[in-house]
Amino acid sequence: MATQSLSVSVSGSFSLTDSExxxxxxxxxxxxxxxxTVGSALISTGEILTNGTSDTTINLASHNKDRIYTxxxxxxxxxxxAVKPDGDVIADLKPGECFFSPVHIDGAxxxxxxxxxxxxxxxxxxxxxxxxxxxTGIASDD
Numbered sequence: 001m002a003t004q005s006l007s008v009s010v011s012g013s014f015s016l017t018d019s020e021x022x023x024x025x026x027x028x029x030x031x032x033x034x035x036x037t038v039g040s041a042l043i044s045t046g047e048i049l050t051n052g053t054s055d056t057t058i059n060l061a062s063h064n065k066d067r068i069y070t071x072x073x074x075x076x077x078x079x080x081x082a083v084k085p086d087g088d089v090i091a092d093l094k095p096g097e098c099f100f101s102p103v104h105i106d107g108a109x110x111x112x113x114x115x116x117x118x119x120x121x122x123x124x125x126x127x128x129x130x131x132x133x134x135x136t137g138i139a140s141d142d
Contacts, residue, residue, distance in 0.1 A: 044130045052123040055116035065105040067133030073098040076124035084116040
């Protein structure tokens with residue numbers, strides 16, 4: 001029987017140049033990580049249409065809630081969407097914008113297993129890629 005392993009590599013480059021061509025800011029983050037989840041590491045991709053009247057849920061019951069590398073893109077051309085793991089807005093995406101971050105889905109410790117997308121004005125189309133990250137093994141002090 002084969003064992004599945006997962007490696008995620010992410011890099012990017014951001015720079016800000018003023019009107020005279022002077023570089024004001026430059027940042028080039030990158031990282032690589034290996035999955036340490038028990039069992040199979042999961043990758044999920046898809047496209048959803050948000051409800052427009054309430055949160056639309058991407059169910060993550062099979063994923064590692066400690067860390068999910070999350071890429072969300074608002075492919076709508078007219079209206080923004082909010083990205084809400086565990087009920088807290090962490091990104092407001094205007095049309096065409098995207099978001100990438102490692103996310104702890106159950107940060108409140110209330111067994112949340114959802115990543116919600118909220119559109120307040122109309123149904124928006126969102127594309128996503130979710131990839132299990134390392135199991136942080138953070139123990140609660142309760």
